[in-house]
Amino acid sequence: MLFLHPWLLFGLAAISLPILIHLVRRQAAKPIDWGAMRFLFDTISVRRRKMEWEDLVLMAARCLLLALLALAVARPFLTPDSQVPWLFVLPAGLLAIASLGASFVLSNARWRWGLRLMALFLLMGSAALGYWEKEFNLRRFEASGRRDVALVIDASASMELTRSGKSVFQSAIDEAKEIVNDAPRGTAFLVVLGGPSPEAKTATPLTHRADVLGVLDGLRPLGGTFRAHEALGVATLGLAQGSNASKEIIVFTDAQRSGWRLDDPGSWKTLQQSWQGLPAAPKLLVRNFGEPENLANVALTSCTTSRAVVGTDRDVAVRVEVMNTGRSAITPGAVTLEVDQKKIGQNPVGLLLPGQRQVIEFRHHFTQAGSHIVKASMEVADDLPVDNRIEMVQWVQQRLPVLLVDGNPSGSFFDRAAGYMALALAPSSATIAGEQGEAKFLMDPRVVAAARLKAGDFEEARVVVLADVPRLPEKLASVLAAKVQAGTGLIVIAGPRAEPEFYNAWTGLEGAVLPMTLGEEATDDKGISPAAATFVHKSMALFAKRSDLPDALIKRWRKTGAVTEHGVQAAAFSNGDAFLATKPLGGGRVLLGTCAFDARVGNLPARQAFVPFMHEWIAWVAGTGTQWNVDSLWSPSVTLPQSGGGLMGYYARSKYRDTQELMQRMDAAIDFDWTTSSPAQGVPRDQFRVTWKATLVPPLTGEYLFDAEVNDLLTMTWPDGTTWRWEDGAAPVAKRSLNAGEGIPLEIRYEQQWGAAFVRLYWTAPGGKRQLIPRSAWIPTLPTTDPMRVIDPQGLPREAHLRAGRRGQELQILGPAVPGIYQVAADERLAEMFGVKPATLLPVAVKREAGESQFTPMNEEDLALIRAHADLLLPGSVADVMAVLQGKGFGREIARWLALGAVAFFLLESLLSRWVSRARRTGEDVRVEFGEDTVWKGGFR
């Protein structure tokens, strides 16, 4: 407990007043010689102790009353996180004072001196503790020494809330400017603008006030969330550049919970460790502007389409969710939906209670393929207008090529394994005839007999359906597995012809292909039906309530075994056997059906729900395309899974000393057989060299065996310099231990002199078979190119790159991920990937985080976590912050409470003394009847 005016503590001498008065009173006038002592003694002996207690309490009350007043006048305050428990010091001090006063009332000398001793001890103790706290606090707030101060301003969307006419952001800026102006000389300031990707607006801490003020004036709110933890990291880096010894970080925020990484104590530990690198651990002041009291806000929280794959063939429902994130009920205006800036619908919204959500549905038919910007907006006057809009990018497919591999191609159309399915996808007579589906259908099924399947058939397909295919040749199986891992969808119909031995052994790079192992066939003459109660998977949601799927009767199906890794059952039959199961495999999805979808085994295809069922499942396994709506992470980045991995090949001539580079291209794997022709246009047939640069990412930990078949020469160079050579004819096997997930940049060079040219690079993963190193194991090392131009939601220019990522390439837009639409001018590579012309504007949407509209403040546990890692202070106003900067310390003033206590004791003393005097009957007019007092009247006779 400290005092604002410590010298006023001399007022405590006022306690001596009641004591002095008491002493003076006791100094009686001359003693009285009294005869009736026996009565006095009788009176006293009974009541002495009681009277002493009463006097003691009264004296204590008077002393405490004065003590509390004196303390209150000195303006005490409690510093936050103080080491000394004031709860102990204050009562101890007061007890000391009370004892001191009381000691003058007692008659027993031993008690008197005992109390005085205790009082002295307690007083000295509390004074010592108070002094120690002052010293400790002084050190903590360090009046001496210059400081580096990082001003971190929360620029998230919630800071745009207006309160009493001014946005919170503006209030924060104003307070920051006030601090800069009033700070002691020599203070250096660093400004960090906190948004989705916090950045320092001043390179190093600046001491020139005008510069700092200029920077502060130029700040604008960004929107999005406030990545507080990252902002602290940026502030720390900046502070490390400063030259002063004391460091402080002042965060101006409305302290929403998200963004502080409060569920990740490890990250705070890391931050704490980084602070240990500074000369002194910085103080963390969080200037919390608090949550708004009566937030009235409605927000559009999500905008989604009812189907993952949207085509041009029919309507799709666009669902916009409206939520009341405030504290009062609001009826918002209508929600308007625009597609590509054309209004397509407007629906009203009813009254929303706090916390209530409502989904507004629009139906729209996208007539053009490509990317479209869907924007929903709402007319409402609420506190936070920025969340009354929501945008999303919808990619519309012209066609979805589906490859149906028919395992039972003979016979009539309706006996074929893939017949019904193809018809379901493109219901027209053209399909039955085996021709190309008409253009009006999104799904473009192509049926190929299993025996005539080639690897090239997989090229274009987005979804591959193996309809009752007995088995695939090994090469096709591994190619297909690799494609699935790269994003193609796979549906396996395990009909009567399917061979469980093949399917159960079929593995891709990341595990078994099938979600469940296959077992024997089972039959039931009466037939079993799918049970609607088991349709719990997201993809079966449409059929769970009202569909006639449960009416289907299946007479032959396959039993299944255990679920493989990541596999999940999607539906079951009424007898408990699995009906459908699914699993993700790398970038793609696999669906397993345990009965044939044709007329041989039952009447499933005759159900009305069969067509939508097929569509749903095709859409489900195909729905892993590029996500153009990304989360608001550090910078917006779009994963392009279909681009897959691969190696960047640099093709060059190698004729004697001529090593001119001719072209570059991305190659999926090192698996070429050029025979005698040239590998690519512009490259000679002979005497060329290909240098592949990529990062190898092993999926498993263990020892890998590498070998190659090559003509003429292949070398593989590791980062530590080790080089392996394979030459025509020789096929050594090289071994190396690798760790899963650890990428190793490699350079692989192929030389061709004359004659035949082929090269294939194999590896054997631990516990696996010898196979070509698949595409998904490579992350190409892309050549640097010019960045693409991007326009961000605020209309400012940005840049974007294509970067190689784990799961394929990434389109990365530089700068913070502010929610909204970014227009990217596609360069050649990007344009090629998506089949558009170069320089087409491809939109990317950064989703708004719903948390910004809901104010979830930090709770005590969160503060405790922060305190455990940082010297946290929570100033309540600019004055408090200034107090910290000036080394005075701040805290909660308790003068008011002490004054209240004084009043309480005053009342207590009045009541007590009245009670005491009543008990002692002082003032009572007691008379003793003793004869007649009056003179005998009446005269004499």
Add this chain to the structure above:
Amino acid sequence: MSSSLQLPDCMKLLPQETMGVMKRLEWYARKRMLGTLSGRHSSPDKGFSVEFAEHREYAPGDDPKNLDWKVMAKSDRHVIKQYIEETNLRATMVVDVSGSMAYTGDVAAMIDGVRLSKLSYAKHLAAALSYLYIKQGDAVGLATFDQTLRGYVRAGSRPSQVRRVLQELHDTKEGKDTAIGPVLHEIAERIPKRGLVVLISDLFDSPEAIIEALHHFDYRQHELVIFHLLADEELTFPFKNFQRFRDLEGVQEMLRIDPQAVRAAYLDQLRAFIKRIDAACGKMRADYVPVNTRTPLRDTLLRYLGGRK
């Protein structure tokens, strides 16, 4: 008259005002001073074998059968025949001279401009009564005491007895603490039968001891009049500020108290004490006369001697 003569100091105990009152009350005093004897047998022995002593003016209240009809017939005067026994009243003044009697206070009655302490008051009272008894031909004796018998004057009826009693009273200084009980016992033994005992004291002793001694008197058929002397301050305890109370008898230690805190309780105690004495006296038919030393002596005498029973 007496101003030209040099009166002995002890005569101061019978000041002018007292004398004046007593003169007036002589007639009325008679019956009163007989104490409880009046109304009873006017002589202990029946019959007429007692010797005729003298005549006395008839005072209202006397027994008519003692009227001397002869004198009445002759001189139209109402005269009582007095017999020796009848007139042979022995009154003993028993005066408490213990330390507690030294208390004066600030409102006590004054004689010749001097406030009377309880002791002085007692002395004056005893002097007045002695004078009256001697004047009426009764015998008067004196006993002074504190914790023991201090002074004793044998009863005598000659006029010079007054002087002797006054002298003894005058010479007595205040003593130590009070122990009434044993003293009264002793006095009860010393006094022959049918005596009248006038006890003038503040009775500051344990009530049990006093009452026991009173019983002794009662047993020996002494008549008893108790003048209970108390100072006004003792009765009202008017002190306001902290006081230090010193024991006049030097027994108790000094007390430093807040008088207002103890006033009510003290007065309760006092009241209880007085009631007890009063009740005990009532049972034994001892005459209990409460005297507040604020009351001027003449008023006390008037009230006691002139008032009806």
